[in-house]
Amino acid sequence: MKGEGMNYRYRILLLFLLASSLLFVTLAYSQDKFKLKPGAKGKLCQNCHVNFEEKMKKPYLHTPVKTGECSGCHNPHSSSHGKLLSSELNKVCYRCHAAMVPEKAVSSHKVVAEGECTKCHDPHSADSKFNLLKAGNELCYGCHKTMGESIEKAKFKHAPVTKGCMGCHNPHGSAKAGSLLIEGVPSLCLKCHKTDTPSFKKQHLNYPVTNSRCTSCHNPHGSDRGGILYNNVHRPVANGMCNQCHNEPTSPTPFATKKPGYELCRGCHSNTMNDIFSKNRMHWPVMSKQGCLSCHSPHASTEGSLLKAPLTSVCGTCHGDTIERQERAQTKHPPIAEGNCTACHVPHSSDNSFLMNQASVIELCGTCHDWQKHSTHPIGEKIIDPRNKNLTVQCLTCHRSHGTENKYFVYTAVISDMCTQCHAEFKR
Amino acid sequence: MKIRLAGILIIVMVLALPLSSFGAEAKLRYSATAYFDSKGGGMRLAEGVACNDSSVFIVADTGNGRLLRYSYGENAVKGGDEIRVDQMSYPVRVQFSPGGEILALDGKQRRIVRLGPEGVFKGYLEPAGLPEPSSFVLRSFKIDSAGNMYLLDIFGGRVIVLDPAGKYLRHIEFPGKYGFFSDLAVDSQSKIFLLDSVDSMVYVAAKDSKEFSPLGQKLEGYVNFPSSIAVDNRGTIYLADQNGSGIVAVGQDGSFLGRAVVFGWKDGFLRYPAQLCVNVKGEVYVADRENSRVQIFTEVK
Numbered sequence: 001m002k003g004e005g006m007n008y009r010y011r012i013l014l015l016f017l018l019a020s021s022l023l024f025v026t027l028a029y030s031q032d033k034f035k036l037k038p039g040a041k042g043k044l045c046q047n048c049h050v051n052f053e054e055k056m057k058k059p060y061l062h063t064p065v066k067t068g069e070c071s072g073c074h075n076p077h078s079s080s081h082g083k084l085l086s087s088e089l090n091k092v093c094y095r096c097h098a099a100m101v102p103e104k105a106v107s108s109h110k111v112v113a114e115g116e117c118t119k120c121h122d123p124h125s126a127d128s129k130f131n132l133l134k135a136g137n138e139l140c141y142g143c144h145k146t147m148g149e150s151i152e153k154a155k156f157k158h159a160p161v162t163k164g165c166m167g168c169h170n171p172h173g174s175a176k177a178g179s180l181l182i183e184g185v186p187s188l189c190l191k192c193h194k195t196d197t198p199s200f201k202k203q204h205l206n207y208p209v210t211n212s213r214c215t216s217c218h219n220p221h222g223s224d225r226g227g228i229l230y231n232n233v234h235r236p237v238a239n240g241m242c243n244q245c246h247n248e249p250t251s252p253t254p255f256a257t258k259k260p261g262y263e264l265c266r267g268c269h270s271n272t273m274n275d276i277f278s279k280n281r282m283h284w285p286v287m288s289k290q291g292c293l294s295c296h297s298p299h300a301s302t303e304g305s306l307l308k309a310p311l312t313s314v315c316g317t318c319h320g321d322t323i324e325r326q327e328r329a330q331t332k333h334p335p336i337a338e339g340n341c342t343a344c345h346v347p348h349s350s351d352n353s354f355l356m357n358q359a360s361v362i363e364l365c366g367t368c369h370d371w372q373k374h375s376t377h378p379i380g381e382k383i384i385d386p387r388n389k390n391l392t393v394q395c396l397t398c399h400r401s402h403g404t405e406n407k408y409f410v411y412t413a414v415i416s417d418m419c420t421q422c423h424a425e426f427k428r
Numbered sequence: 429m430k431i432r433l434a435g436i437l438i439i440v441m442v443l444a445l446p447l448s449s450f451g452a453e454a455k456l457r458y459s460a461t462a463y464f465d466s467k468g469g470g471m472r473l474a475e476g477v478a479c480n481d482s483s484v485f486i487v488a489d490t491g492n493g494r495l496l497r498y499s500y501g502e503n504a505v506k507g508g509d510e511i512r513v514d515q516m517s518y519p520v521r522v523q524f525s526p527g528g529e530i531l532a533l534d535g536k537q538r539r540i541v542r543l544g545p546e547g548v549f550k551g552y553l554e555p556a557g558l559p560e561p562s563s564f565v566l567r568s569f570k571i572d573s574a575g576n577m578y579l580l581d582i583f584g585g586r587v588i589v590l591d592p593a594g595k596y597l598r599h600i601e602f603p604g605k606y607g608f609f610s611d612l613a614v615d616s617q618s619k620i621f622l623l624d625s626v627d628s629m630v631y632v633a634a635k636d637s638k639e640f641s642p643l644g645q646k647l648e649g650y651v652n653f654p655s656s657i658a659v660d661n662r663g664t665i666y667l668a669d670q671n672g673s674g675i676v677a678v679g680q681d682g683s684f685l686g687r688a689v690v691f692g693w694k695d696g697f698l699r700y701p702a703q704l705c706v707n708v709k710g711e712v713y714v715a716d717r718e719n720s721r722v723q724i725f726t727e728v729k
Contacts, residue, residue: 260561261583280518280536285608287538287565289585318608318626321652321671353473353491353718387693390463390470390720421693 042068045076058125065124073123090115093123102175109180111143112172119143120171140165147221154222160192161221168220189214203227205242206249217299230300237299244268245298261291272348279349285318286348295347312339315347322402329403335368336402343368344401365395386422456675456688456712456725458696462487462498463721466508470720471496475702476522476532477715477722485705485713486511486530487722488519495519495532495547500711500724511547521703523571525592531571538565540579555579555588557596564588568611568656572618580612580622587612587620587633600633603640611703615659623657623667630657630665630682644682651676656703658712660727666712668701675704675714675725693719 036044042065046052056065064072073092074084085092093115094100101108111119120139121131128135134142141148151161160167168188169180177184183191194200195210214220217237219230229237236244243249245264247256257264266273276286285294292298295314296306307314316323326336335343344364345355358364362380366373373379378393385391395401398418399409412418420427462485464470469492476488487496495511511530520535528545531553540553558564565583572578575592585602600620602609607626614620618635621643628647631640647654652672659665664685665678673691675698678684689698699718706712710727 263563282535282538284567284582284610287567288582288608289602291583319653385693388719388721390472391693 036071042070045070052124055125058127060127060129060131061125062123062131088115090117093117101173105173105175107178107180108173109171136164137161140171151221154219154228155224156226156228157222158220158228186211186214189220205240207242207246207254208249212255216297219300219302230297230302232302232304232306233300234298234306261289262286263291265292276349279346280351281353281355282349283347283355310339311341312336315341325400326403328405329409330405330407331403331409333401333403333409361394361396365401369395455686455728457728458689459503459711459724459726460500460505461695461721461723462496462505462508464508465489465496465510467510471722472720473717474715474720474722475520475535475717477703477705477713478522478524478530479705479707479711479713480524480528481708483707483709483711484524485722485724486522486524487715488522488532488703490518490520490535490717491720493517493519495522495530495543497547498722500713505724509547511543513541513543513547513549515549515552516541521568523569525571526573526575531569531577533566533569540566540569553577553590553594555590555594555596558588559596559599567609570612570614572614573616576618578612578614578620580609582609587622600638600640603631603642606631610654611656613657613659613665615663616661621657621659621665623654625653625655625670628652628654630667630678642682644678647676647678647682647684650684650687656701656715658704658706660706660710661708664727666704666706668704668714670700670702673698673700675701675712688725689714695723698723 064070070076071086073086075086076084079085081088101112111117117123120133122133123131126132128139132139137148137151151157165171168182170182171180174180174182176182177188181188190210217230217233218228220228222228223231225231225233236242244267245257247254247258259267262273276282286292288294295308297303297308298306301307303310312323323336326333335341341347342357344357346357347355350356352359356364358367362373372395377398379395379397381392383393385393385397391397398411400411401409403409404411406413410418416426462471471487471489472491474487475490477485479485483500485498485500487498489496493512493516495516496507497509497511498505498507500506516532516534516537518534518536519532519541521533523531525531529550530543530545530547532541532543533539534541542550542553544550555564561584563583564579564581566579567582568580570578576597577590577592577594579588579590581588581599584599586599587602588599589597591597602622606629607624609622610625611623612620613623620633620640622631622633622640623629624631628651630643630647632643633640647667651667651669653670654667654672654676655670656668657665663680665680667676667678669676669687673689675688676684677686677688689696691697691699693699697719698714698716700716701714702717703715704712706727710729712725712727714723714725716723
């Protein structure tokens with residue numbers, strides 16, 4: 001028995017020695033990979049890279065820079081990568097910082113996913129902690145400019161935001177929530193906000209909102225309205241009349257709506273609903289289980305008409321392929337680029353194909369392109385499309401309004417290929 | 429001896445599985461087009477088409493607020509008699525019942541109109557005995573060989589099954605997470621297929637099943653907003669790829685089998701197809717909406 005114990009300890013010792021020597025050999029190899037002169041290391045590089053002296057004076061130095069391990073990231077002889085990096089940028093960084101993004105991240109920062117570490121960090125030295133290029137929110141606002149501006153302008157500020165984005169967001173990725181949040185909503189909010197106080201209950205009209213999504217009404221980045229409600233508030237919410245749509249707060253189901261789908265909205269917006277029903281062609285999501293909430297936010301929103309998001313995003317939720325077509329298109333159609341889908345379409349219902357706001361495509365296009373109505377290829381109700389006896393020649397005969405791979409939204413790369421579809425006699 | 433024979437049979441069946449799945453791949457050949465009614469009037473934005481095994485087909489000539497009846501044979505379309513009733517102003521989907529009755533979904537009223545085989549108005553479909561919610565909004569519907577009706581209720585988020593008289597039999601809730609359901613199909617085994625246009629997914633519920641489950645993976649990259657689904661008698665699923673202007677064939681396991689037809693104006697091309705129908709002869713009828721016509725393709729096996 002004792003002999004067996006000795007044997008076991010001996011084996012462990014042997015394994016330890018083996019692992020240690022392996023580590024030593026690896027380190028020695030990596031350090032002496034380039035057979036540098038004794039004591040050369042970073043100092044040798046600085047003989048030519050004299051500007052580095054300035055960098056070395058900065059308060060925050062990247063560890064390999066501090067220890068003179070330039071060859072930890074760079075190959076001094078040759079490389080297939082820029083700045084003589086020993087491999088792709090993100091791979092170089094991940095060699096030491098592998099755990100920056102959680103393995104099963106719910107959300108990850110685009111720049112991190114794309115391996116653009118140097119968008120935020122200086123790989124050598126910096127004046128800011130973590131080798132950040134700029135300190136605090138200023139760095140984030142470099143890309144998130146609009147967000148920065150709206151935060152600065154907001155009349156009512158959310159205190160943690162003024163202190164720094166990192167109070168709520170993880171800049172690399174989050175394993176727990178979307179939008180890089182360190183925790184999901186409402187648990188993140190509940191870290192600071194107590195929901196059992198009389199004032200909190202009064203402000204929320206005694207509705208048990210502890211587990212509700214706070215960001216359904218409140219703008220976590222600040223707003224111009226008291227209680228940092230989003231700038232556009234649904235009137236019943238603004239008037240504190242939650243029970244206009246929801247059951248009473250004392251009900252067993254206080255958040256259940258009094259009627260399903262569009263039937264609830266019809267109570268106040270009867271004119272809108274009657275107008276919708278008077279048309280031949282319905283935008284079907286209006287009639288769905290989600291009803292109006294397919295596109296609108298019921299409580300408050302940053303967008304006008306209480307839209308869930310800017311119009312292109314809302315429409316793109318279902319019609320992503322159409323939005324993408326514009327993105328791929330050589331010529332951009334300005335209304336789409338500006339996110340103004342309603343320049344041509346009616347979002348609720350219409351009598352026209354594609355829910356267009358005019359019966360005649362020519363008249364619709366003519367609202368912006370009036371000149372082309374009078375000076376163009378023969379178009380109109382009397383000009384039959386030679387390819388199809390039930391169609392007449394109009395703008396969409398030659399152009400696809402959401403763009404094509406070709407200039408001016410035409411269907412074919414070579415213009416004559418388009419023309420000879422009808423004018424076959426000119427085909428070579 | 430019997431055991432050995434059974435073993436051989438099993439091996440042969442297992443080996444034959446991939447063959448049959450490849451064998452199910454369908455190619456379509458253009459056959460004919462219906463453009464006009466019997467008096468020479470053109471169709472306008474035809475959104476619906478129903479067909480039967482005798483190659484009779486009904487077109488929902490949506491823009492003209494009427495139905496048109498045709499027959500197809502020997503690569504030619506005949507007929508085009510108009511069916512117009514005051515009770516139907518904007519037909520968007522149309523179906524035959526096994527008894528030859530014509531049912532059309534009016535997109536404006538969101539009601540199903542029942543017409544006799546001759547096109548005489550017989551009343552609206554009034555589902556009886558519906559559980560809550562008692563109101564519903566229909567996006568589409570299908571009828572099986574027994575005459576049972578399957579209603580795609582987007583308001584209640586469910587598929588309602590009615591008997592031929594319109595009495596409630598059962599319903600199946602939509603799956604938990606989905607984009608938007610535009611159409612459904614029922615095969616000869618009463619299996620229900622549900623088409624999610626936004627997520628490019630097909631869901632399936634076997635006969636008497638209480639829930640839908642995904643049929644394979646998302647068909648992203650193969651379809652752009654598919655709007656209609658039909659199943660042939662061999663189990664090949666056809667999707668009308670609305671924004672991709674084509675027809676996509678999908679296997680019983682949800683796998684992509686192939687794509688036919690491309691965007692265009694001439695015969696044999698499609699622009700925003702809205703509904704398709706396939707009969708026992710392998711004739712595929714497509715309501716070619718933006719081309720204001722119905723085209724007939726034939727399966728080439």
